[in-house]
Amino acid sequence: MNNSLFAASAADLTIERIRALAARPDQVESLTLEFKREYSKSMVKTIAAMANTYGGMILVGVNDKVEPGVERVVGVDAQEEIDKIASGCREKFDPPWEPTFIPVPFNDGTGRAVVVIRVDADVAPRPLLIDLQAPIRLSGQNSIADRDRLLKLAREDPSAGVLPMGQNIMSPNLERDREGYLTADFILRTGFNLPMGEAGAWRPLSERTVAALAQALNNSAFPAALRTLGHGSFSSAMGFQQHGYNRSRTARLVYRALSNSSVPHPVEAVVTVALPEVYGTSTVATATVTIDVISRVRRYVDTLEVGAPGEKYRYPVPNLLDLLEGILKTTVDPKVVSEIARITDIDPALVAQPRELHLVAGHQVKELLRTEILQEIPDAGTSAGGVFRANPSLDLRDIADRQEQVDDWIRQLGLDAGLTGMEALVESYRASARPRR
Structure with missing residues (x-):
């Protein structure tokens, strides 16, 4: 729709x-x-x-x-x-x-x-x-x-006739190592729910269709957006392919940046398609698509021993703008949408656009961002992420609408973190950036 x-x-x-x-x-x-x-x-x-x-x-x-x-x-x-x-x-x-x-x-x-x-x-x-x-x-x-x-x-x-316009997804959690320490700087999650066609509700996933979805993701804007984190300083990357928990009703496709450091995957993305396991009820069966981006760039940079002693890496705001725009562009990519629709046996028109974004950080957000012209608001409190709602009147297939949504999310991120100047920073970046297709 x-x-x-x-x-x-x-x-x-x-x-x-x-x-x-x-x-x-x-x-x-x-x-x-x-x-x-x-x-x-x-x-x-x-x-x-x-x-x-x-x-x-x-x-x-x-x-x-x-x-x-x-x-x-x-x-x-x-x-x-x-x-x-x-x-x-x-x-x-x-x-x-x-x-x-x-x-x-x-x-x-x-x-x-x-x-x-x-x-x-x-x-x-x-x-x-x-x-x-x-x-x-x-x-x-x-x-x-x-x-x-x-x-x-x-x-x-x-109340269960169709999917609501507001598509809710579960908030993610940051993983911890055996000692209880967080293993990532932050995790981003977006996604959407989908109705299931008659055939899709019963048949197992096809290896061919899952492979086609992986290829569509690799040919989308997603890999280039992921490389913006850390300025592409890692050595190489493994494109989207099946890894981890994959079953007859679940496909898990993983992209990994590769390095020779003690942080082998500075950036990781996971796209999961989960088909419903229960059939024959009176409710409409729904599938779930979740998109996670896990960043460990700060930990990776620490292993390189660059910069002043004790100085921690901070993420440039323009990198986050490019990352979010790439994620949203991928979710409306016609080839990606077509393969998701094929898996769930529905018309591509029913593949929803994301309506929310979750951010969970291992530190205060203001400690993760490169300050540039940003200034802290005294006694504004702390923020380690949040839930960012999408404007349902925006069509994410349109470049201007997509950028407007990303800009809104970044401005909210700054305000929730107790920072001023984010609006001017975003406007400056947009003014200097070359037009995108």
């Missing part, structure tokens, strides 16, 4: 954002998204099908086909279209129900608008019937629920 428009407030839904979405070459109709030139009787069935599956969004006033020389976002008379759709929902749905309608005007004097229809499966009465049948979505098309699917819809817990 396009989380950015689905979760955005009405005030944040602009015609510019809709045009940008429609112009994306990779944005096609899917399980959770449809474009409609204008109202048609089939639209009511699509609304019911989305409500009975994963929810979704219909943009009315947008041509569903892209043709050379033909404007895609054409607009409609919003009130007229809403009246027709609402009337059709009242007449056809059992029980009666309406989705959310949001008119987004062109603001050009024409009076035209795009009508955004949000179908929230969390609040829809499921099963939503039309002529005693329950439409559902399959691969971007409408179908009819068979007996088993209809019984599942009727038996499900209303």
Whole structure:
């Protein structure tokens, strides 16, 4: 689902954002998204099908086909279209129900608008019937629920119908050695939950698909982002491959920086895909993808005996900006998304974007950051990390939105650590950095 428009407030839904979405070459109709030139009787069935599956969004006033020389976002008379759709929902749905309608005007004097229809499966009465049948979505098309699917819809817990927009992941822990000492400077964790397709909920992981995910990760922005930690001073790296706890329902892919010091892995990243172990319940089976980055660069630099005696390495803020941006870029990389969707047997449109980031540090954050223009706030207290929420109205596939999210997280990191100057530091870095693709 396009989380950015689905979760955005009405005030944040602009015609510019809709045009940008429609112009994306990779944005096609899917399980959770449809474009409609204008109202048609089939639209009511699509609304019911989305409500009975994963929810979704219909943009009315947008041509569903892209043709050379033909404007895609054409607009409609919003009130007229809403009246027709609402009337059709009242007449056809059992029980009666309406989705959310949001008119987004062109603001050009024409009076035209795009009508955004949000179908929230969390609040829809499921099963939503039309002529005693329950439409559902399959691969971007409408179908009819068979007996088993209809019984599942009727038996499900209303609070467990679909995944919530806020995707929560477990906070990580720093590992300790046998003497009880922490083995890393910090650990970052992000991730998301996913629904499971019918086949994915039963079959074991395929070695081929896991290998394809590892290759997609190695070809993504992730390895380059990891090398920014420690300025790439370690000797070499081992790309993502299976390591550690791997089972028929769990894939654990590990990237490791390599060194000849007593800290053999200054930087480590672990991507874990865990499929559910319990089937046949009334709740929706969900898979979990977690992405961990473990940094031991300070400990590694200590072994090199560089700098003034007793001086500890501090992480440059720009390195953390690049790391976070690389992580988020990887989570929306089309090839990575496609392989995760293949493993879980779902439409790639259902692969969520991360909605939170965890940081757990072995020291106070202000002791880990290179101060530069940062200044401590007197008596501000201490911070060894935190939970950073994402703005659901941002589309992380967009470079500007992704950078805005990263900048927000870094600013929060500085403020929580009792530091001022982070905002100016971030702005200075963005101003000096060359444009990225």
